[in-house]
Amino acid sequence: MSKQSQAPTTLRRWAPLITIAGILLFLIIVFLIVSRYLIDHRDDDATRTLSERADKAAPSSTVRFRDDAALDFLGADGNPKATIRVEIAETEDSRTQGLMGRTRMDETQGMLFIFDNEEYRSFWMANTPLPLDIIFINAKRVIVTIQRNTVPYSQDSVPSTAPAQYVVEVNAGFSDRHGLLVGDTIEWRRRTQ
Numbered sequence: 001m002s003k004q005s006q007a008p009t010t011l012r013r014w015a016p017l018i019t020i021a022g023i024l025l026f027l028i029i030v031f032l033i034v035s036r037y038l039i040d041h042r043d044d045d046a047t048r049t050l051s052e053r054a055d056k057a058a059p060s061s062t063v064r065f066r067d068d069a070a071l072d073f074l075g076a077d078g079n080p081k082a083t084i085r086v087e088i089a090e091t092e093d094s095r096t097q098g099l100m101g102r103t104r105m106d107e108t109q110g111m112l113f114i115f116d117n118e119e120y121r122s123f124w125m126a127n128t129p130l131p132l133d134i135i136f137i138n139a140k141r142v143i144v145t146i147q148r149n150t151v152p153y154s155q156d157s158v159p160s161t162a163p164a165q166y167v168v169e170v171n172a173g174f175s176d177r178h179g180l181l182v183g184d185t186i187e188w189r190r191r192t193q
Contacts, residue, residue, distance in 0.1 A: 070189050071084050086111060100128050102128070103130070118139040128152055135169075148173075
């Protein structure tokens with residue numbers, strides 16, 4: 001048999017495998033293109049709704065509230081406006097985690113973030129299903145910014161308008177319900193073990 005007659009026979013033997021490989025390559029490329037399109041054009045509201053449903057379906061996955069301290073909100077005149085129990089976030093890891101993944105919080109609960117220094121701060125609501133009021137407080141424990149009714153799961157920045165060393169997160173609407181204002185102060189007492 002000549003070399004010329006062997007070539008077509010070899011090609012015929014490999015042709016089905018080459019065809020299958022080509023089809024698989026084509027399907028992978030189409031899958032990648034469609035996936036990228038769907039990711040780029042996803043509906044954030046629908047995604048959020050699915051996440052909220054998952055949170056409601058699995059309440060046992062919620063983190064238990066840790067009662068670290070009592071925190072008082074005081075008017076500029078020193079009169080008390082509200083008292084809550086707070087979980088304290090004072091390590092890098094606990095501040096990064098914050099209230100992410102929490103699906104409920106009582107009206108009398110919140111989180112106090114303690115930082116080492118006073119500077120402009122910015123928070124965000126990624127992975128946070130609860131709408132919150134985020135209250136920024138300076139080193140003298142005076143409220144300098146109140147960001148009301150933050151949007152759950154939002155990746156937008158929620159900044160302070162002045163340097164802050166402390167931040168308190170409470171349920172959305174808490175500031176209005178208790179008449180909290182810029183210029184009010186806070187005090188807290190750690191719970192004794």
